Amino acid sequence: MPKGSEGSEGSAEGTRRDDEVVSRFVEQFAAQLVEAGMARMPARIFAALLASDSGALTSAELGKQLQVSPAAVSGAVRYLTQQHMVAREREPGSRRDLFRVHSNQWYEALANRDGVLKRWESALRDGVSSLGADTPAGRRMAETLAFFEFVEHELVAMLDRWRVHRETLFGK
Structure with a gap:
């Protein structure tokens, strides 16, 4: 089975x-992300990556697991990379792309909202002017501002606290 493929081979602990x-799980978690406003296909791709032991799958593996076309995978991972939730890597020794969920994806996604907030x-x-x-x-604009x-x-302060808390829970 290719690197990143999960199937029934199991996890690093040897469990099937x-x-x-x-x-x-992937479909249920994706449904929650959709309910929160994420588009359906990026939600399914993100949930599949999150649920994979390696945290990384190829486009072909994602397509096979989710039973979707390469075009659907491509559009979804483009969105997820733009949102800093997934990184595109080259599979070692191959020309195939590997899509990896960030180990600290929620931090990355929130931290990158700073630019959006500044534009708003x-x-x-x-x-107001x-x-x-x-x-x-x-006055309504001023209150919104x-x-x-x-x-x-608060987001900056919260993310600083999270880094410290994460280190106590999971190490560096």
Whole structure:
């Protein structure tokens, strides 16, 4: 079986995996991600990678496991790489791409929201100026701006605390 392939070969501990149970988990977790706003195919790809022991699968392995076309895999992994949730690597000794979930994917995804928040804050500042700070709409924009500035500040502090907490739980 190729590197990254999970199948019923099992995990590093030598336990055999039940493909049906894994598939059920992947679909259930993907459904939760979809409910939270992620598109269906990226959610399924992400859940499949997360559920694989290696954390990495090729496009062919993803397509086979999820019973989807190469085009569906390609579009989904493009989205996931843009969101910093998956990295594209070259499979050693091969020309095939390997898609790997980051070991700290949630941190990466949240940390990369900083640029989005800054763009929103800039647009909101323009909105306050354009609409007038003393108008009802301007005050609403100012409150929204204050909220995003608060979230940005808290996010940075929270991610710093997470790094320390993660180290106590899992080491470096």
